[in-house]
Amino acid sequence: MAAADITRLINNARDRLPGAIEQAMQRELFNVMDEFFRGSNVWNEDIEMEIPGQDPTNTVYPLIPSTPALVDKLLWVYQLNPNDLMARGSPMGASMSVPGEMVLALQPSSNVPIRVTVALTVDDPVLRNGYVTFPAWVLAKYRDCILDGLLGKMMSQPGKPYTNTQLSVFHMRKFKQGYVAARVEWTRNNTYRQQAWVFPQGFSRGSQKGRSRWGGPA
Amino acid sequence: MALETVADYVAFVRELLQDEKDTPYRYSNTSIVRALSIAIPEAKKLRPDLFIGVTTPTFTVSDATVVPIDEMYRLPLAYFCVGMMQLRDDEEVQDQRAAAFLSMATAKLTTVS
Numbered sequence: 001m002a003a004a005d006i007t008r009l010i011n012n013a014r015d016r017l018p019g020a021i022e023q024a025m026q027r028e029l030f031n032v033m034d035e036f037f038r039g040s041n042v043w044n045e046d047i048e049m050e051i052p053g054q055d056p057t058n059t060v061y062p063l064i065p066s067t068p069a070l071v072d073k074l075l076w077v078y079q080l081n082p083n084d085l086m087a088r089g090s091p092m093g094a095s096m097s098v099p100g101e102m103v104l105a106l107q108p109s110s111n112v113p114i115r116v117t118v119a120l121t122v123d124d125p126v127l128r129n130g131y132v133t134f135p136a137w138v139l140a141k142y143r144d145c146i147l148d149g150l151l152g153k154m155m156s157q158p159g160k161p162y163t164n165t166q167l168s169v170f171h172m173r174k175f176k177q178g179y180v181a182a183r184v185e186w187t188r189n190n191t192y193r194q195q196a197w198v199f200p201q202g203f204s205r206g207s208q209k210g211r212s213r214w215g216g217p218a
Numbered sequence: 219m220a221l222e223t224v225a226d227y228v229a230f231v232r233e234l235l236q237d238e239k240d241t242p243y244r245y246s247n248t249s250i251v252r253a254l255s256i257a258i259p260e261a262k263k264l265r266p267d268l269f270i271g272v273t274t275p276t277f278t279v280s281d282a283t284v285v286p287i288d289e290m291y292r293l294p295l296a297y298f299c300v301g302m303m304q305l306r307d308d309e310e311v312q313d314q315r316a317a318a319f320l321s322m323a324t325a326k327l328t329t330v331s
Contacts, residue, residue: 021268023267
């Protein structure tokens with residue numbers, strides 16, 4: 001039996017999808033969550049490891065999440081701070097051309113403990129009852145958005161009792177708006193009124209369309 | 219009587235065909251079961267989502283074997299079987315009735331009807 005939050009989601013979807021069966025909704029829910037996580041980056045995990053000092057250049061370090069998930073993006077790599085007074089030590093350059101395989105830009109000369117932060121998305125295997133696994137707080141926080149995605153994808157299937165092209169477009173638009181908003185919230189660490197820094201406009205020379213192009217990170 | 223097993227389908231189809239007295243039957247069990255076996259891939263063609271993780275079954279006898287389809291979509295299979303029976307070139311059969319049952323089967327699989 002599925003958890004109460006998933007059951008509520010599926011029941012809400014079923015009200016709007018006459019004739020839809022659970023297995024079909026489970027499959028589309030996987031696709032919805034994949035698109036949601038890839039678009040929003042909200043599912044993060046810190047992976048701590050120690051880089052040996054004698055490793056050759058371009059050594060590949062596997063990034064393995066603790067739960068069934070696919071590493072979608074390498075967000076950042078920081079050295080662990082030895083005295084623990086600060087959350088992060090120095091940043092380290094790294095890349096991940098193959099998902100889950102990290103390569104450092106510069107190999108350290110001595111052992112260095114690091115913390116790698118990655119963005120995850122859903123992956124097989126799903127649960128025995130057929131539902132995709134992801135953190136429960138995501139569904140609690142973004143229930144409407146996920147429901148829109150599920151409805152949009154289900155309604156776009158051809159030749160079904162619940163096929164509805166117009167409503168599919170409507171729900172998919174709302175879904176996209178939802179995960180873009182989630183990405184913005186993620187960049188601000190879900191903190192109210194924390195906004196990206198911009199240069200004070202009183203000191204700006206010229207218009208924003210002009211050559212000065214002052215402005216902080218979005 | 220719920221539509222659950224092959225025998226349930228055969229009994230229900232006989233009801234619709236008015237062929238419940240075994241003296242002998244007008245339509246044999248073998249024919250109805252064969253129609254049910256044909257109905258499954260036809261339904262799968264229209265609604266592949268109904269058979270996620272299900273191996274397409276073939277039925278040979280009217281017994282307690284469960285027909286693997288969601289409960290919302292059991293009636294179309296029965297309608298399809300009735301339509302197939304009525305397609306025969308019998309003197310009491312009406313072609314319109316056969317066509318109506320086959321159309322109803324399709325409609326019930328693909329629309330809210």
